[in-house]
Amino acid sequence: PQPIHLVDYRPPSHLVEDVHLTFRLSPKGTRVIAKIRFRANPEGLDEGNLRLDGENLRLISLSLNGHPLTALDYLLTPQGLTIPAERLPGPAFTLCSEVEIDPEANTALEGLYTSNGMFCTQCEAEGFRKITFYPDRPDVMAPFTVRIESDLPVLLSNGNPLASGEGWAEWHDPWPKPAYLFALVAGDLVAQSDRFTTASGRDVALNIWVRPGDEDRCDYAMDALKRSMAWDEQVYGREYDLDIFNIVAVDDFNMGAMENKGLNIFNSKYVLASPETATDRDYDWIEGIVAHEYFHNWTGNRITCRDWFQLCLKEGLTVFRDQQFSADMRSAPVKRIEDVLQLRARQFREDGGPLAHPVRPESYVEINNFYTATVYEKGAELIRMLRELVGPDAYAAALDEYFARHDGQACTIEDWLQVFEDVTQRDLSQFKRWYTQAGTPRVSAEWHIADGTLSLTLRQEVPATPGQPLKEPALIPVRLGMLTPEGAEILPDMVIELDSPEVSRSWDLADLAQAAGVSVPQRVIPSLLRGFSAPVVLDAALTPEDRAVLLAHDGDPFNRWEAGRRLLREALVADLAQTRFDTAGVIEALGHAAGDTHLDPAFRALVLSLPSEDDIAQAICDIGLVPDPVAIADAHRALSARMGAALGPLLQRLYAENDPGPAYSPAAEDAGKRALRNTALRLLSLTGDLTLARAQFENARNMTDQVAALSCLIAGGETEAAARFEAQWQGDRLVMDKWFMLQIAQAPRDMALDRAKALTEHPLFDWKNPNRFRSVIGALGQTPAAFHDPSGAGYRFVADWLIRLDGLNPQTAARMSTLFETWRRYDADRQELIRAELERIAATEGLSRDMSEMVARISG
Ligand code: DPP
Numbered sequence: 001p002q003p004i005h006l007v008d009y010r011p012p013s014h015l016v017e018d019v020h021l022t023f024r025l026s027p028k029g030t031r032v033i034a035k036i037r038f039r040a041n042p043e044g045l046d047e048g049n050l051r052l053d054g055e056n057l058r059l060i061s062l063s064l065n066g067h068p069l070t071a072l073d074y075l076l077t078p079q080g081l082t083i084p085a086e087r088l089p090g091p092a093f094t095l096c097s098e099v100e101i102d103p104e105a106n107t108a109l110e111g112l113y114t115s116n117g118m119f120c121t122q123c124e125a126e127g128f129r130k131i132t133f134y135p136d137r138p139d140v141m142a143p144f145t146v147r148i149e150s151d152l153p154v155l156l157s158n159g160n161p162l163a164s165g166e167g168w169a170e171w172h173d174p175w176p177k178p179a180y181l182f183a184l185v186a187g188d189l190v191a192q193s194d195r196f197t198t199a200s201g202r203d204v205a206l207n208i209w210v211r212p213g214d215e216d217r218c219d220y221a222m223d224a225l226k227r228s229m230a231w232d233e234q235v236y237g238r239e240y241d242l243d244i245f246n247i248v249a250v251d252d253f254n255m256g257a258m259e260n261k262g263l264n265i266f267n268s269k270y271v272l273a274s275p276e277t278a279t280d281r282d283y284d285w286i287e288g289i290v291a292h293e294y295f296h297n298w299t300g301n302r303i304t305c306r307d308w309f310q311l312c313l314k315e316g317l318t319v320f321r322d323q324q325f326s327a328d329m330r331s332a333p334v335k336r337i338e339d340v341l342q343l344r345a346r347q348f349r350e351d352g353g354p355l356a357h358p359v360r361p362e363s364y365v366e367i368n369n370f371y372t373a374t375v376y377e378k379g380a381e382l383i384r385m386l387r388e389l390v391g392p393d394a395y396a397a398a399l400d401e402y403f404a405r406h407d408g409q410a411c412t413i414e415d416w417l418q419v420f421e422d423v424t425q426r427d428l429s430q431f432k433r434w435y436t437q438a439g440t441p442r443v444s445a446e447w448h449i450a451d452g453t454l455s456l457t458l459r460q461e462v463p464a465t466p467g468q469p470l471k472e473p474a475l476i477p478v479r480l481g482m483l484t485p486e487g488a489e490i491l492p493d494m495v496i497e498l499d500s501p502e503v504s505r506s507w508d509l510a511d512l513a514q515a516a517g518v519s520v521p522q523r524v525i526p527s528l529l530r531g532f533s534a535p536v537v538l539d540a541a542l543t544p545e546d547r548a549v550l551l552a553h554d555g556d557p558f559n560r561w562e563a564g565r566r567l568l569r570e571a572l573v574a575d576l577a578q579t580r581f582d583t584a585g586v587i588e589a590l591g592h593a594a595g596d597t598h599l600d601p602a603f604r605a606l607v608l609s610l611p612s613e614d615d616i617a618q619a620i621c622d623i624g625l626v627p628d629p630v631a632i633a634d635a636h637r638a639l640s641a642r643m644g645a646a647l648g649p650l651l652q653r654l655y656a657e658n659d660p661g662p663a664y665s666p667a668a669e670d671a672g673k674r675a676l677r678n679t680a681l682r683l684l685s686l687t688g689d690l691t692l693a694r695a696q697f698e699n700a701r702n703m704t705d706q707v708a709a710l711s712c713l714i715a716g717g718e719t720e721a722a723a724r725f726e727a728q729w730q731g732d733r734l735v736m737d738k739w740f741m742l743q744i745a746q747a748p749r750d751m752a753l754d755r756a757k758a759l760t761e762h763p764l765f766d767w768k769n770p771n772r773f774r775s776v777i778g779a780l781g782q783t784p785a786a787f788h789d790p791s792g793a794g795y796r797f798v799a800d801w802l803i804r805l806d807g808l809n810p811q812t813a814a815r816m817s818t819l820f821e822t823w824r825r826y827d828a829d830r831q832e833l834i835r836a837e838l839e840r841i842a843a844t845e846g847l848s849r850d851m852s853e854m855v856a857r858i859s860g
């Protein structure tokens with residue numbers, strides 16, 4: 001398949017006035033009748049043929065303005081249908097088509113498919129073409145009217161309900177939308193219902209549709225939805241625009257959730273929660289994803305993307321908005337740390353390897369492969385930087401202008417940046433490089449004091465990435481402060497715009513000291529990149545003593561945490577590289593911060609958590625060594641045990657003092673206490689003493705505590721707890737996903753691979769369900785010591801399953817191939833083993849376009 005290029009964009013030859021769809025639902029033979037009114041696009045550049053996308057459709061009939069067409073009137077290919085301009089009756093016409101599709105055979109979960117007896121759809125990015133012939137591109141927007149005929153009791157589509165009767169229902173969506181936002185659901189469902197009144201007084205019916213029996217697990221999602229609706233009004237001035245808002249939970253779903261207009265469809269993992277079955281982390285995810293999909297109503301639906309290269313226009317902005325929302329609902333510093341942890345774990349990893357691509361890519365073979373951490377998470381960082389650069393007031397004014405100017409349109413990154421330029425009068429051409437250049441910039445800092453002057457020099461370098469050997473300097477906002485060795489802030493918090501390879505600043509130290517009310521220091525400790533003000537890697541020659549000062553005193557909570565995290569990383573790297581390091585001193589400093597009751601428990605839990613094994617592997621590479629995942633796993637565990645032993649009394653106290661009590665609340669305060677308590681439990685358990693973990697497992701009243709205890713017991717080599725957990729929860733799909741995952745991810749490292757293999761034989765291992773597949777195959781791939789087993793058996797296991805899943809569900813299989821993206825980090829033997837697996841995948845007959853593209857890019 002040929003790549004598609006951004007530069008080849010052409011406006012559509014025809015626009016759609018409106019669409020009427022009728023669905024006669026049947027699991028094996030659904031009929032779709034489409035009546036589409038077209039008109040020629042005055043801006044269309046081509047010869048005026050009508051080109052419609054369509055895949056896996058059995059054409060029953062076709063007519064133009066009521067006249068039946070014969071096979072001589074059009075060209076039909078596996079990709080779609082073209083009616084030549086000379087066969088079209090004029091600039092405006094109506095096309096009617098009837099096709100048959102087979103939802104039950106649709107294992108790719110794209111288009112219309114069945115899941116546990118219900119019908120549902122997933123159309124983003126290009127699933128609508130598997131439903132009917134249509135210009136399946138986001139710059140064609142139209143109002144939809146939909147009639148569904150089926151015996152199933154609940155029949156839903158986008159927009160407002162028009163009418164319904166025995167065996168049918170009709171829906172009308174007045175807001176013009178691209179086909180990727182179309183949705184249909186039919187099933188035996190029950191709703192949890194509520195209402196919301198918008199700022200201007202519109203009464204909106206809210207429903208969360210689930211399978212009977214799950215209706216008592218929707219409270220939190222409903223609460224999150226109402227808070228999201230209120231927040232978007234208050235913070236962005238955005239109101240909901242229909243009479244009804246429906247959410248449906250589906251068990252078989254490739255993604256997290258989908259923002260279809262008025263009918264969001266969710267992976268049930270991100271809707272259903274009760275204290276007994278969901279962890280605090282699950283509650284966080286639900287809140288964030290419900291908000292994310294709701295916020296898309298304006299950033300994505302009312303204003304959509306011109307083409308799929310602009311995906312970050314809606315995703316980066318909407319992720320940023322959901323991050324702001326969660327920060328407002330919870331602790332902003334804790335949220336920021338969690339977001340940066342994610343960004344580094346997923347996006348930095350991607351940006352530093354063969355899959356690196358710009359936030360706005362310039363070409364793709366399969367667009368599904370570009371729903372990436374770079375487009376989403378780095379895309380959100382760009383919005384955050386833009387807001388930092390122009391300031392919150394100008395940001396708010398620019399967003400108002402964006403909504404006013406582009407409502408109802410399909411837009412580009414150029415449109416977005418133009419709004420900011422118009423509102424702020426600022427030239428953003430250098431900032432735009434963030435959208436077009438891949439790679440994580442490296443920023444280094446040097447500072448010194450001479451003749452009473454403090455100078456600071458910042459330098460940047462954007463590394464080469466595939467297809468982009470040379471880079472221009474990025475515009476990097478570096479927020480910073482300076483501390484004295486005693487921990488006093490001596491420089492007012494400020495932002496330096498690093499806009500060239502090197503930028504220097506200097507200050508009169510005596511003036512600074514006087515303004516800060518401190519005596520003139522001999523040296524200073526810079527606190528750089530406060531709040532993680534840009535998605536870059538920072539190299540600053542801070543000593544462990546400097547970092548300890550920042551950990552104890554930095555006024556910026558992010559950098560306070562960051563200092564401790566760096567110390568832990570250095571301790572692990574020193575252990576692996578066998579260099580000297582004062583690990584005992586680091587543990588003591590962390591203990592001080594963790595014991596500081598003035599700090600938020602959630603923050604203290606983060607202070608005590610170790611960098612991941614994958615982070616350590618990258619850190620080892622960064623100093624020019626080759627990481628050994630087995631040695632890393634051992635060092636990681638040894639450091640945890642050492643912390644558990646050294647901080648024993650403190651951890652016991654934290655455990656005892658942070659019990660939120662028997663009533664469960666998912667709110668930040670209690671969740672933070674549980675996080676701190678369970679972090680303490682973890683470190684204590686890794687010393688080998690499982691007494692507390694056993695007691696907690698016996699007495700746990702919520703899934704957070706139960707999972708935390710179970711994790712400790714599995715890591716400690718106990719198998720009985722897992723068996724009891726299984727007996728308790730075997731009837732619950734979402735809880736069993738955790739059970740599968742934990743037995744691999746928490747297993748002692750030499751047991752994980754055999755466990756994973758055995759679990760694939762378990763009667764509940766339904767590999768066609770994406771969540772279950774991820775909880776076994778994905779879990780193994782994310783357990784580095786097992787995945788990178790020197791025998792190559794971990795690689796083989798994952799590759800076997802990817803090949804198998806690719807035949808059924810290319811999207812989920814291709815996504816998971818990213819497990820191999822870091823292969824060049826490792827030793828020659830491991831690289832050889834991985835290369836062989838990649839070649840084996842590539843040579844598989846009938847391999848999907850999705851997987852071929854991924855494997856080719858990873859292999860490089
Ligand atoms: N459903 C995915 C998301 O919300 C794709 N739009 O990000």
Ligand code: ZN
Nearest residue numbers: 292296315318
């Ligand atoms: Zn999204």
